[in-house]
Amino acid sequence: MSTLNEAPHPSSWFQKPLWHAANVLSAASASIPRLALDIALPMLCVSCTEPVSGEGVCAQCWSKLSFIARPYCERLGIPFVYDPGPGLLSMEAIAAPPAYSRARAAVRYDDVARAMVHALKYQDRTDLAPTMGRWMARAGHEILENAAALVPVPLHWKRSWSRRYNQSGALAKIIGRSMSIPVLPDTLQRTRATEQQIGLSKSERARNVQGAFKVPPEKKSLVQGRKIVLIDDVLTSGATADACARALLRARAASVDVLVFARVVDSFRPPI
Ligand SMILES: [Zn+2]
DSSP states (O other): OOOTTSOOOHHHHHHHHHHHHHHHHHHHHHHHHHHHHHHHSOOBOTTTOOBOSSSSSOHHHHTTOOBOOSSBOTTTOOBBSSOOOTTOOOHHHHHSOOSSSOEEEEEEOSHHHHHHHHHHHHSOOGGGHHHHHHHHHHHTHHHHHTOSEEEEOOOOHHHHHHSSSOHHHHHHHHHHHHHTOOBOTTSSEESSOOOOSTTOOHHHHHHHHTTOEEOOGGGHHHHTTOEEEEEEEEESSSHHHHHHHHHHHHTTOSEEEEEEEEEOOSSOBOOO
């Protein structure tokens, strides 16, 4: 049995530096193709296609982004036009409370945010994920503080084949790494193909995704009794997040919060 005073096994003294060196080497080799690509192709701003260095969005487009900050509805994260004081909720949160506890978003879903989401989703601009994930971690720091695990919204298998990867999974990985929170990528599964939510009304969206997600029996122990943060790229009506939260709560998650990159805000609301 080991005690706190016990010296580490001598073998670990040399294993540690070796392990570290191996990590440094593998990190260095992983960055070589990326470096070559950067030299060959200058990065372009995803919104206006001007060349940029670093963040994926030029300074001018960045200044057009609306970062979401308080005052907002504590439940849904919808920005308010004026500060009603702490803890006030929006009309939507009271009239139709979602299954999830709180939702937070980094930015409003406007033209530049849309360009970023589309570039990550459809144009293989995986270089955007670290920036988007960092903004999300900042916007969601309160809900991430006590989170036990992050669960990305899954793609249907047909779509994950046609697309290279799950953008929500990529964002979850970035946030998980920076906040030291485990990511559970296959915990939530789609039970059936759903229509694209684009062009559907709010009630059609809810019907479309109702019961479309489940936690398979062998994964339930990963969720049970734990505070989960669901990760997605965009929150529109909240129907997908709600259906996912219901599935996680059916698997006995202690609570489900939602963190997205961008949320649709029709207009800034006055609080009730
Ligand atoms: Zn630009």
